[in-house]
Amino acid sequence: MRYRILPVKNISRIKDAGDALISRSMGMPGMGLIWGPTGYGKTTAATWFINQCHGVYIQAIRLWSPRSMLDAMMRELDLYGKGMNNGQRVEAIIQGLAETGRPLFIDEADYVIDSQRLVDTLRDIHDLSSVPVILISMQGICKKLNRRGMEQFTGRIAQWVEFSGADMEDTQLLADGLCEVKVAEDLLEHLHRIASPKNKQNEVLGSAEIRRVLVGLEQIEQFARSRGLDTISEAQWTRGDDFFKGQAARPVPAGKVASIRSV
Incomplete structure (x- = not known):
């Protein structure tokens, strides 16, 4: 699989939000929030945009105190804080x-x-520096932001970006841009369906988890390569719904035509 950042819809949305914060009018709030379930590519997309705008990135931890947070910021800004108070x-x-x-x-x-x-x-750092401050978090953060006493903070969040899963258009874009074998549309639809959340009746509820799509594409590519296939369809994929685990495919001996059989 190739490694590259592709313009799936979440990437476009984070770029639009980030550009809006950077170019906002004087005096307008400059905070942003990116949130969504795990596996939807928030950190990957944010890392791409951080590199584009030369942003300062820090990762919070549970045991942070104000001193810990400030020290992390100073390290990323190459500032020397020995002997300083908070x-x-x-x-x-x-x-x-x-x-x-x-x-x-x-x-x-x-x-x-x-x-x-x-x-x-x-909030003080945002207000006095006037630079955009963008939070990256899990899905439950909105409930925390709605608690009493958070109004002054949430009022400064001008861009709210909820990450969604990959639709079929995104899935096709990922397959075309990352896979070094051609994945047929019927197999992509199968992968997308398996990578999507479902209810108790096994009905698809929404778009696919991007991380699972990428893992599935990696499995498909390895499977095809082990059989000498440049293109792979659902009929040639013999592992059923097993896109995310399972026994590695056996390599095809040199000089022999790949046979389609279960591993």
Whole structure:
């Protein structure tokens, strides 16, 4: 499989939101929120955009204190904080962000939202530096943001980007752009269906989890290569619904035609 970032819909949405925050009018709020279930490509998409805009990226952890958060920011900004108190650290960070104009990205932002002290500190950094501050989090963060006392913080969030799964158009784009074998449409539809959430009646409820689509495409490519196939259809895929685990396909001996049989 090739490694590259492709313009699936989530990538386009994060770029549009990030560009809007960077180019916003003076005095307008500059916070953004990217959220969605695990496996939907939030961190990958954010990393791509961070590289595009030369952003500052930090990943929150559960045991963060205000001092821990500020130290993480200072390291990424190449600032020296020895001997500073927290107030001086905040001032140094604000100055560093304001001078460079680099957007600040915080992954695993649930851990920040859980602490009012972290929330207040981050709000001050946003207000005084005037750079975009973009939070990346799991699906449950919206419930946390709706609790009492969060109004001043949520009022600063101008861009809300909920990540969705891959539809068939995205799935086709990923297969064409990443796979080094041709995956037929019927096999892609099968993979998309298996990678999508379902109810108790096994009915598809929404778009596919992107991580599972990528794992499935990797399995399909390995399976096809082991049989000397340049193109693979659903009829040639002999592993049924097993796109995410299972025994590796046996290689085809040199000089022999690949046979279609179960592994």
